[in-house]
Amino acid sequence: MYKVLVSDPISDMGIQLLYDAEDVEVDKKTGLSEDELVAIIGDYDALLVRSQTRVTERIMGAGTKLKVIGRAGVGVDNIDLEAATGRGIVVINAPDGNTIATCEHTFAMMMSVARSIPQAYKKTVSGEWDRKTFVGVELRNKVLGILGMGRIGSEVAKRAKVFGMEVIGYDPFLTEERAEKIGVKLGSVNDIAAKADFITVHTPLTSETRHLIGKAQFDLMRKGIRIINCARGGIIDELALVDAVNQGIVAGAAFDVFEVEPPQADHPFLNNPNIIVTPHLGASTIEAQENVAIDVSEEVLHILRDQPFKNAVNMPPVPANVLSKLQPYFNLGEKIGVILGQIAQGAVHEIVVSYAGDLIDVDTSPLTRHIVKGIFTNRLESINIVNAMHLAKTRDVNIVVQKSSTSSSFTNLVTVTVKTKQEEKTLAGTLLAGIGERIVLIDQYPVDFPPAGHLLLVSHNDKPGIIGRVGTLLGNNDVNIATMQVGRKVIGGSAIMVLTIDKEAPKEVLSALESQSEIVNVRGLKI
Numbered sequence: 001m002y003k004v005l006v007s008d009p010i011s012d013m014g015i016q017l018l019y020d021a022e023d024v025e026v027d028k029k030t031g032l033s034e035d036e037l038v039a040i041i042g043d044y045d046a047l048l049v050r051s052q053t054r055v056t057e058r059i060m061g062a063g064t065k066l067k068v069i070g071r072a073g074v075g076v077d078n079i080d081l082e083a084a085t086g087r088g089i090v091v092i093n094a095p096d097g098n099t100i101a102t103c104e105h106t107f108a109m110m111m112s113v114a115r116s117i118p119q120a121y122k123k124t125v126s127g128e129w130d131r132k133t134f135v136g137v138e139l140r141n142k143v144l145g146i147l148g149m150g151r152i153g154s155e156v157a158k159r160a161k162v163f164g165m166e167v168i169g170y171d172p173f174l175t176e177e178r179a180e181k182i183g184v185k186l187g188s189v190n191d192i193a194a195k196a197d198f199i200t201v202h203t204p205l206t207s208e209t210r211h212l213i214g215k216a217q218f219d220l221m222r223k224g225i226r227i228i229n230c231a232r233g234g235i236i237d238e239l240a241l242v243d244a245v246n247q248g249i250v251a252g253a254a255f256d257v258f259e260v261e262p263p264q265a266d267h268p269f270l271n272n273p274n275i276i277v278t279p280h281l282g283a284s285t286i287e288a289q290e291n292v293a294i295d296v297s298e299e300v301l302h303i304l305r306d307q308p309f310k311n312a313v314n315m316p317p318v319p320a321n322v323l324s325k326l327q328p329y330f331n332l333g334e335k336i337g338v339i340l341g342q343i344a345q346g347a348v349h350e351i352v353v354s355y356a357g358d359l360i361d362v363d364t365s366p367l368t369r370h371i372v373k374g375i376f377t378n379r380l381e382s383i384n385i386v387n388a389m390h391l392a393k394t395r396d397v398n399i400v401v402q403k404s405s406t407s408s409s410f411t412n413l414v415t416v417t418v419k420t421k422q423e424e425k426t427l428a429g430t431l432l433a434g435i436g437e438r439i440v441l442i443d444q445y446p447v448d449f450p451p452a453g454h455l456l457l458v459s460h461n462d463k464p465g466i467i468g469r470v471g472t473l474l475g476n477n478d479v480n481i482a483t484m485q486v487g488r489k490v491i492g493g494s495a496i497m498v499l500t501i502d503k504e505a506p507k508e509v510l511s512a513l514e515s516q517s518e519i520v521n522v523r524g525l526k527i
């Protein structure tokens, strides 16, 4: 039974999938402190959060069973991603479900700040009928600058066009073609600062976007500009904004997010008549909350059940077409790795992976992750496909990936060489239609066996009688041989024998085999 802890208010309707799953038990405990979470997290396989719970390294350290952290929303700045990756915990988010809600909230804020709706409401309900103070501005024919033209920024741009606004966008990853397609001109941050009547930000908060708009930009702005932030506190320098409002450069600002949430009672936004605020409500619609909770529940189930998933934040995304092509090879790659990890003696310093045939046209990095995971499976505790590359890197293992278009006798071939100080070991495997996984090369020896169960690899000199001696010795020790393969390059030269056996051969049996004349070494493997 998998245990899932929901530590923020997440839509019950959205996580119904988890409540309904027979192999999942859900606990909802919101508003816990870090200490309280540390005390209980050890029981859970998955943690579901929104933006309130700060998922720290300490919490993850105590979460010894934790396999996945699901963020029902976009921003993952409340989760220590590096710590999660290091511990092999998958972090997933729900990037699409709240796009429209946040875009619509941005528009609500833009219109509210254009027409002073919250201020007018406040006066009206207090009994004042003031029709002079609140003369607003129209959006039509105004210039809207959008910083961050991703999902939300693009939706805001579309709506702004319908309102008759001219849109200038800034996003280092936005191509001119795409900008043209959505009818947006491209400009730099400073261009936008100088030309815009309204600016809205829709980037994540990163070291590059922190204070993307600060004093230098406010100094460039035209008097009467209006500023909206429904992305993350800190993208706009809060103190510089207050100064710009007080100097009359900024006529109004609308903020849904703060550098520190919730803001202190004396925060300068809270008593400024030209700054309107909401308490991080961008994603707070019934629809968005259901969407993100459904998305995240589906992904959590996939991860807990070892099924493919798509929205991992701490792993590169794998497009569906690439996943469908590579997935059949994941097991093969991992088994090649597991065998190599057991036969290569010493500390690994380089792994060379070569892909040939069908595999050269796709991004094979997800498969490489499975191979690296396999190699270190019996060497490093809690390695998985999330932290495999990270752990290899922290151990100074150089990973080289090659692709070869030269035709071999196989339609696909994965060849892996593991290099240690002592030796180099190579294994190649393929997927044969209708047959399945086969190992077809060990070092320079052609072989053909399925990578499964207990194996014995016997390196020996190709001399008459050896196969019989090995068979007799194993038989005398009650080790039954299921299949046997011999690979050699030349008659009488060095050779390899691969035996699949029904149970693990005891150590004494391996030593007895190794002491036989013409046998160089014997390795027992479990796959």
Ligand SMILES: NC(=O)c1ccc[n+]([C@@H]2O[C@H](COP(=O)([O-])OP(=O)(O)OC[C@H]3O[C@@H](n4cnc5c(N)ncnc54)[C@H](O)[C@@H]3O)[C@@H](O)[C@H]2O)c1
Residues within 6 Å of the ligand: 074, 075, 095, 098, 099, 102, 147, 148, 149, 150, 151, 152, 153, 170, 171, 172, 173, 174, 202, 203, 204, 205, 208, 209, 230, 231, 232, 256, 257, 280, 281, 282, 283, 284
């Ligand atoms: N207020 C809320 O409740 C709420 C709800 C949803 C999302 N958000 C915030 O909104 C942000 C945007 O969400 P999204 O779904 O559109 O994300 P997204 O990833 O689709 O878009 C972010 C865009 O920012 C761009 N970007 C990154 N660095 C940049 C930089 N230095 N300068 C300019 N652009 C840069 C990226 O290229 C990307 O196109 C999220 O990061 C999240 O923090 C807030």
Ligand SMILES: O=C(O)[C@H](O)COP(=O)(O)O
Residues within 6 Å of the ligand: 050, 051, 052, 072, 073, 074, 075, 076, 098, 280, 281, 282, 283, 284
């Ligand atoms: O990044 C997000 O998805 C938004 O900031 C929403 O956060 P919330 O789930 O805490 O409302």
